[in-house]
Structures are given as C-alpha cells and as structure tokens.
Amino acid sequence: MFLKMKHILPFLIVILFLTSCSEYQKVLKEVDVKPKYDLAQKLYDEGDYKRSLRLFEQIAPKYVGKPQGERVMFFLADSYFKREDFNMAGYQFERFIKSYPKSDKVPEAAFSGAKSYFELSPSHSLDQTDTDKALVKLQGFINTYPDSEFFAEANDMAKELTTKKERKAFEIGKQFNKLGEFNYDVLRSAVASLDNFVSDYPGSIYREEALYLKLEASTGMALNSFESLKQERLENAKEAYRVLKKQYPETKFTKKADNLLEKIEKELRNSSDITATK
Structure with missing residues (x-):
C-alpha cells in the first residue's frame, strides 16, 4: 500500500499543479x-x-x-x-x-518603500544617487514613526548607507592623495577633499586616516611649492600634524607622521636660512 501511494503522490501533485495553472489561465x-x-x-x-x-x-x-x-x-x-x-x-x-495617506498600512508602505531604495543602493565606488534617495526615505520614516516595529531596522540601514557615503568621500580624497604624489594641483585637490571629509563626517571611522592623509598631502604640497609660498605651506603642514596628534595621541600613523614632521622641520630651517641670507 505504501509503495502504491509513493508512486501515486507525484502524479497527484502534477494533477493539482495543472489544475491550478488551468484555473489561473481561465481567470486571467x-x-x-x-x-x-x-x-x-x-x-x-x-x-x-x-x-x-x-x-x-x-x-x-x-x-x-x-x-x-x-x-x-x-x-x-x-x-x-x-x-x-x-x-x-x-x-x-x-x-x-x-x-491613501490615512491608511493604516502607510507606515509599513513607507518602510518597505525606503527599504526598496536601500536595496538599490550600489557599491561605494559607484554613483550614490540611489543611496542619497534611500537615506532621505529612511530618515523620513525614522522621524515620522519612532515607535514603529521597523524603527531599529531602518536605523541600521541608515547607518550602513551613511558609512557607505563616508567611504565614498574618503576614497576620493585618498585617491587624490595617491595620484598627487608628483602633481601639485592634484595634491591641492587632495587637501581640499580631505578637509571637506573631516568637516562633513566628524564621527567617521575613517577620520584618523583622513587626518593623516591630509598631513601627507599638505607636506607634499609644501615641499613642492615655490620658495615664496613654501614657508606658509610648511606651517600649514605642521598644523595638520598637530591636529592629528591632538585628536589621536596614540595614532597608528605615529611613525609615518613623525617622519613627515622631520621633513617639515628640516625644510622650515632651510627656508629660514635662505630668508636670512637675503
């Protein structure tokens, strides 16, 4: 009996499936x-x-x-x-x-709509238009429905997207710094980009590295400046070192930062000697 049922069951499933399809096609x-x-x-x-x-x-x-x-x-x-x-x-x-603005389904629809845009958000290296749209939708939901069952998930998604945007902005400054090793104009863009990043994302996990990269770019700018601008830019680079060490006394970039400071101090002494002989 069991063996018979074993053979009949798949057949019944197929029949039910075909019946369902037939009903579906008919209703369509x-x-x-x-x-x-x-x-x-x-x-x-x-x-x-x-x-x-x-x-x-x-x-x-x-x-x-x-x-x-x-x-x-x-x-x-x-x-x-x-x-x-x-x-x-x-x-x-x-x-x-x-x-249906008064529907009791509006909170769920607002969350699911925001989550849809979250799912469309691309990798940090790509255009972040969809990320910006998702953040606006998520923040609107968070502000409007603080007691929603979806509140915690919306918060987590918003944090994830914010970190993605931070990384995008950070990588731009980092790339400028890398490309500007022998290019004064690109180094200037690196300093400006990293300055904006530090200002726009004060709590970022990339802040420490951004401050170090600003020091690196500022030092490169100063060392490659015309003599008339060199002293001012060396002082700017020295200030970038001071800010890094003040905010991160035990920074993981201490050795590299100290080496850059040595170059800055040496160049400042040379610059002072040149000014004194004139």
Missing part, C-alpha cells in the same frame, strides 16, 4: 474583476507573488476609487517587493502613500 481571461481579485489574494497569501502580481496589475486600474482599491494597491506594491523588483516596488509604495 475573465472580464469580471471579482474572480481575479479573489485568486490574486489567494496566490499572494500562498507566496506565489509572480502570478499574484500579474493579476493585481490587471485589476488595479479597475479598483481605483473603490473600497478594495487600497488593498489592491498595497498588495500590488508588496508583490513587486517580494519579487525583488525594487525599482517598481519603491515607485508603487510611493503611489500607495499618496493615494
């Missing part, structure tokens, strides 16, 4: 929206978001202004989200919020 061709609504809801509840999405797309325009329209639009957006089509999910959740 229906003119009446009610069967489509019922089946779309059933498929959504079963986790079949691919087929539920197709039905919700068909019936959504027909339910505009009707009591069921709110549910249809939300499940349409959420089906996109569950299918990981985050571009469409973000767009549809925004539409839902605008169409």
Whole structure:
C-alpha cells in the first residue's frame, strides 16, 4: 500500500499543479474583476507573488476609487517587493502613500518603500544617487514613526548607507592623495577633499586616516611649492600634524607622521636660512 501511494503522490501533485495553472489561465481571461481579485489574494497569501502580481496589475486600474482599491494597491506594491523588483516596488509604495495617506498600512508602505531604495543602493565606488534617495526615505520614516516595529531596522540601514557615503568621500580624497604624489594641483585637490571629509563626517571611522592623509598631502604640497609660498605651506603642514596628534595621541600613523614632521622641520630651517641670507 505504501509503495502504491509513493508512486501515486507525484502524479497527484502534477494533477493539482495543472489544475491550478488551468484555473489561473481561465481567470486571467475573465472580464469580471471579482474572480481575479479573489485568486490574486489567494496566490499572494500562498507566496506565489509572480502570478499574484500579474493579476493585481490587471485589476488595479479597475479598483481605483473603490473600497478594495487600497488593498489592491498595497498588495500590488508588496508583490513587486517580494519579487525583488525594487525599482517598481519603491515607485508603487510611493503611489500607495499618496493615494491613501490615512491608511493604516502607510507606515509599513513607507518602510518597505525606503527599504526598496536601500536595496538599490550600489557599491561605494559607484554613483550614490540611489543611496542619497534611500537615506532621505529612511530618515523620513525614522522621524515620522519612532515607535514603529521597523524603527531599529531602518536605523541600521541608515547607518550602513551613511558609512557607505563616508567611504565614498574618503576614497576620493585618498585617491587624490595617491595620484598627487608628483602633481601639485592634484595634491591641492587632495587637501581640499580631505578637509571637506573631516568637516562633513566628524564621527567617521575613517577620520584618523583622513587626518593623516591630509598631513601627507599638505607636506607634499609644501615641499613642492615655490620658495615664496613654501614657508606658509610648511606651517600649514605642521598644523595638520598637530591636529592629528591632538585628536589621536596614540595614532597608528605615529611613525609615518613623525617622519613627515622631520621633513617639515628640516625644510622650515632651510627656508629660514635662505630668508636670512637675503
């Protein structure tokens, strides 16, 4: 008996699947929206978001202004989200919020919409337009719904994106410094970029290295300056050293920083000697 059932079970599953497909295809061709609504809801509840999405797309325009329209639009957006089509999910959740601003589903829609843009955020090395949009959405959610069950997750996502933007800004300054080893203009861009980074991200995990790189770039600028500008720029580089050591007395860059300071001090003495002989 058991062996018979073992052979029959796969056959029954195939029959059920074909019956389900047949029902789905039949409902797709229906003119009446009610069967489509019922089946779309059933498929959504079963986790079949691919087929539920197709039905919700068909019936959504027909339910505009009707009591069921709110549910249809939300499940349409959420089906996109569950299918990981985050571009469409973000767009549809925004539409839902605008169409039903008083719905009790608005907080969840706001969170899922923000999370959609979070998922679209690219690697730190690429353009961060989507990251900026996600941060705006997440911050809006955090400010508006501090008691939401999604608050902690939204905070974590916002922190992750902020760190990504920090790294992007830091890597720009770092790259300028690397490229500017023998190029005065690029070194000047490195100093400006690192200055902006330190100012814009005071609590960044990259701050210590940024301050050291600013010292490195400032020293390179000073040593490659015209004599008339050298002393002022050497003093600027010396100040960059002072700031690094003040904020990070036990900095991991101590040895490198001290070597740069020696070069700065030596060049300052030479510059003073040249000025004195004139």
